[in-house]
Amino acid sequence: MLILKNLLRRKVRSALSLMGIAIGIGAIVSFNALGQGFRHALDAHMRETGAQLLIINKTVQDPAFSRVLKEEQDFVRSLPAVKNVSVGTFSIAAPRGLKVKTFMPALLVYGRTPGDPLLEKFRANIRGRLIEGEDEIMLGTVAAENLKLEPGETLELFRRTFRVVGVYESSISFERIGAILCNVVLQKELQMGDAASIVFVYLKDTAAWERVKQTVESAYPNLAAIRSEEFTLFYDQFEYIDWYVWIISLVSLMIGGLGVLNTMLMNVSERTREIGTLRAVGWSRGRVLGLILSEGTMLSIAGGLAGLGVGWAAAEGFIRSAPRDFFATRYSPELFAVAMIVALVLGLVGALYPAWQASRLSPIEALKYE
Amino acid sequence: MSDPAVRTVDLVKQYEGGRIHALNGVSVDVARGEFFCIMGPSGSGKSTFLHLVGALDRPTSGEVWLNGRSLSSERDLDTVRAWEVGFIFQLHNLLPALTSAENVEIPMVVSKLRRRERRRRAEELLESVGLSHRRDAVAAKLSGGERQRVAIARALANSPGLILADEPTGDVDSKTGEQIMETLLAVRRQVAATLIVVTHNPRVARDADRVMEMLDGRLRSSGQL
Ligand SMILES: Nc1ncnc2c1ncn2[C@@H]1O[C@H](COP(=O)(O)OP(=O)(O)O)[C@@H](O)[C@H]1O
Ligand SMILES: [Mg+2]
Numbered sequence: 001m002l003i004l005k006n007l008l009r010r011k012v013r014s015a016l017s018l019m020g021i022a023i024g025i026g027a028i029v030s031f032n033a034l035g036q037g038f039r040h041a042l043d044a045h046m047r048e049t050g051a052q053l054l055i056i057n058k059t060v061q062d063p064a065f066s067r068v069l070k071e072e073q074d075f076v077r078s079l080p081a082v083k084n085v086s087v088g089t090f091s092i093a094a095p096r097g098l099k100v101k102t103f104m105p106a107l108l109v110y111g112r113t114p115g116d117p118l119l120e121k122f123r124a125n126i127r128g129r130l131i132e133g134e135d136e137i138m139l140g141t142v143a144a145e146n147l148k149l150e151p152g153e154t155l156e157l158f159r160r161t162f163r164v165v166g167v168y169e170s171s172i173s174f175e176r177i178g179a180i181l182c183n184v185v186l187q188k189e190l191q192m193g194d195a196a197s198i199v200f201v202y203l204k205d206t207a208a209w210e211r212v213k214q215t216v217e218s219a220y221p222n223l224a225a226i227r228s229e230e231f232t233l234f235y236d237q238f239e240y241i242d243w244y245v246w247i248i249s250l251v252s253l254m255i256g257g258l259g260v261l262n263t264m265l266m267n268v269s270e271r272t273r274e275i276g277t278l279r280a281v282g283w284s285r286g287r288v289l290g291l292i293l294s295e296g297t298m299l300s301i302a303g304g305l306a307g308l309g310v311g312w313a314a315a316e317g318f319i320r321s322a323p324r325d326f327f328a329t330r331y332s333p334e335l336f337a338v339a340m341i342v343a344l345v346l347g348l349v350g351a352l353y354p355a356w357q358a359s360r361l362s363p364i365e366a367l368k369y370e
Numbered sequence: 371m372s373d374p375a376v377r378t379v380d381l382v383k384q385y386e387g388g389r390i391h392a393l394n395g396v397s398v399d400v401a402r403g404e405f406f407c408i409m410g411p412s413g414s415g416k417s418t419f420l421h422l423v424g425a426l427d428r429p430t431s432g433e434v435w436l437n438g439r440s441l442s443s444e445r446d447l448d449t450v451r452a453w454e455v456g457f458i459f460q461l462h463n464l465l466p467a468l469t470s471a472e473n474v475e476i477p478m479v480v481s482k483l484r485r486r487e488r489r490r491r492a493e494e495l496l497e498s499v500g501l502s503h504r505r506d507a508v509a510a511k512l513s514g515g516e517r518q519r520v521a522i523a524r525a526l527a528n529s530p531g532l533i534l535a536d537e538p539t540g541d542v543d544s545k546t547g548e549q550i551m552e553t554l555l556a557v558r559r560q561v562a563a564t565l566i567v568v569t570h571n572p573r574v575a576r577d578a579d580r581v582m583e584m585l586d587g588r589l590r591s592s593g594q595l
Contacts, residue, residue: 283448
């Protein structure tokens with residue numbers, strides 16, 4: 001009762017420091033939700049291929065730069081445990097090279113081989129038809145919408161003119177915002193020779209993945225064979241993103257923490273007389289310490305809860321205003337738990353010094369304070 | 371049972387490293403159930419004396435005994451303050467954001483009483499000071515006399531054997547002051563506690579069992595009796 005009333009009494013100040021915490025926690029929640037959403041979408045993309053293993057060149061940082069040579073592809077194909085492989089190429093086109101006015105930040109370009117299962121899977125959900133020749137391209141629904149293109153129209157890309165032969169549906173966001181053309185075109189335009197960006201490996205027996213992985217990686221130390229569900233774990237640039245997210249979050253948290261510190265310090269110094277009175281009627285130092293700490297904790301729990309809302313609203317607002325399907329959010333219970341724990345620790349740490357100061361007040365000091 | 375409620379032995383209190391001599395050796399016994407009154411000019415050491423007896427502060431030298439127990443051997447004065455002494459300050463010192471009842475409950479927070487029992491006791495105490503109708507009023511909204519009566523109820527919360535009042539009527543007009551003193555004396559009679567009052571008011575002193583005068587940090591018998 002005492003705690004709440006003291007906080008409510010300083011409505012404006014409590015609200016301000018509550019906002020400080022809410023913004024800090026909101027930053028954690030929104031950035032992490034976006035990061036998690038991105039990972040999740042990419043993982044879904046890779047899992048959907050149905051491949052057990054993905055082979056990439058691990059000596060480069062980004063999948064777009066990965067090169068798996070023909071010799072290496074053939075080696076994998078020849079392994080007895082391997083049923084078949086699909087070869088994929090990948091690049092990211094900048095919209096300014098497209099000669100089309102669009103607000104989409106990038107066009108993901110996938111190279112596939114006519115007849116390959118990774119291409120055939122679109123046959124059921126396509127307006128128009130699948131690509132068959134080198135000057136043909138098909139677009140995901142969202143990409144087509146963003147570029148305002150329909151089957152039959154043309155698109156200039158990589159200094160060539162392609163005819164849009166189909167617009168395909170997909171449950172995978174990274175496919176909806178992408179375009180698919182023939183592997184040989186990407187290989188030619190990116191001067192890849194007959195290398196692939198990524199090799200999708202389908203095994204006869206799923207359990208054999210570990211053995212295949214070892215065989216490939218020991219034969220070609222420059223390659224990595226990654227289980228498709230672990231794709232995002234492999235790329236450590238996502239870790240940099242995580243670090244970046246945490247640094248931003250920590251800075252906002254510092255501001256939140258200083259807010260609590262300031263609020264509680266002011267509360268304590270204003271309440272010298274009241275705290276002295278509590279001591280005078282028999283409250284121990286520990287009890288006074290507990291009082292101020294609980295006030296800080298209440299403040300931070302309220303701020304944390306508000307922060308969950310703020311973070312959710314910010315992330316969802318961002319997604320709604322950003323081009324469709326380029327970003328996604330994902331909220332795990334762990335994220336909310338971590339955010340609340342951080343808020344709590346913040347409140348406790350921010351209140352610790354003021355609480356210690358309050359507990360050192362002697363009853364006499366409070367009485368002469370007039 | 372022959373121990374006095376309060377015994378001070380050569381009580382000395384200095385402030386600011388000995389530059390201020392607030393008390394210069396006060397030795398006095400106050401019997402159980404006695405109404406003891408201290409008068410004297412401002413700055414003579416009355417409050418200081420009350421603070422030492424009420425375990426709010428420790429003396430520079432000398433000793434305070436409450437019911438035959440020396441405070442200087444007590445490590446923890448909090449419990450003495452909580453259970454043995456009820457203090458009424460010149461300025462009520464209520465927590466302004468809390469209601470009358472909540473203010474009275476504050477000392478009981480230290481006790482093992484449940485919330486509901488605390489509440490009931492607070493209501494009883496407020497009734498005994500004639501403030502039942504104001505129990506849910508926020509302290510900041512009370513009149514000066516009402517606040518001081520709430521402070522009296524708060525002082526009685528944990529049923530202390532000793533009540534100390536430092537100029538309880540010093541901050542209100544004389545009529546209100548009289549009501550406050552009436553209330554204080556009435557409840558004291560009910561609980562049979564020892565009462566020490568510091569006052570400038572001769573009418574208060576008239577009701578006391580004994581009056582002494584503080585002068586320059588020394589207590590002497592008052593000629594006025
Ligand atoms: N905390 C303190 N620090 C320094 N001097 C004090 C303090 N408390 C009281 N004094 C001084 O001690 C003397 C006695 O004060 P006090 O006991 O309050 O007198 P009274 O209550 O009789 O007016 C005064 O000179 C006062 O200024
Ligand atoms: Mg005084």
